[in-house]
Amino acid sequence: IKITIIDREGEAHVVDAPTDMNMNLMEVVRSFELAPEGTVGICGGMAMCASCQCYILNFEHMLPEQSIEEEDMLDQAFFVQDNSRLSCQIPITEELDGLEVKLAPEAP
Numbered sequence: 001i002k003i004t005i006i007d008r009e010g011e012a013h014v015v016d017a018p019t020d021m022n023m024n025l026m027e028v029v030r031s032f033e034l035a036p037e038g039t040v041g042i043c044g045g046m047a048m049c050a051s052c053q054c055y056i057l058n059f060e061h062m063l064p065e066q067s068i069e070e071e072d073m074l075d076q077a078f079f080v081q082d083n084s085r086l087s088c089q090i091p092i093t094e095e096l097d098g099l100e101v102k103l104a105p106e107a108p
């Protein structure tokens with residue numbers, strides 16, 4: 001599926017993300033090297049670091065509900081907006097073809 005990911009410099013990248021590899025959005029960001037090494041996915045996708053925070057620009061209603069863990073982590077994170085999600089908690093599925101997200105700034 002095609003996903004548009006706006007990096008931390010504001011540059012948009014349209015990537016072709018596989019739906020058959022059990023990937024989440026954080027892993028897509030990492031595999032296409034859309035953020036400097038070691039700045040996204042620090043906890044390995046456990047909803048424990050918020051380094052993978054992104055802003056959802058469309059399809060927000062189609063994403064899985066936030067878990068308690070994700071909500072708690074976002075409560076403590078920097079630069080949180082109403083449309084913030086932890087990208088590691090978003091599995092790549094067919095319905096998300098056309099998803100657009102923006103990476104949140106790196107936490108200070």
Ligand code: FES
Pocket residue numbers: 026040041042043044045046047048049050051052053073086087088089
């Ligand atoms: Fe740590 Fe998503 S990778 S919260």
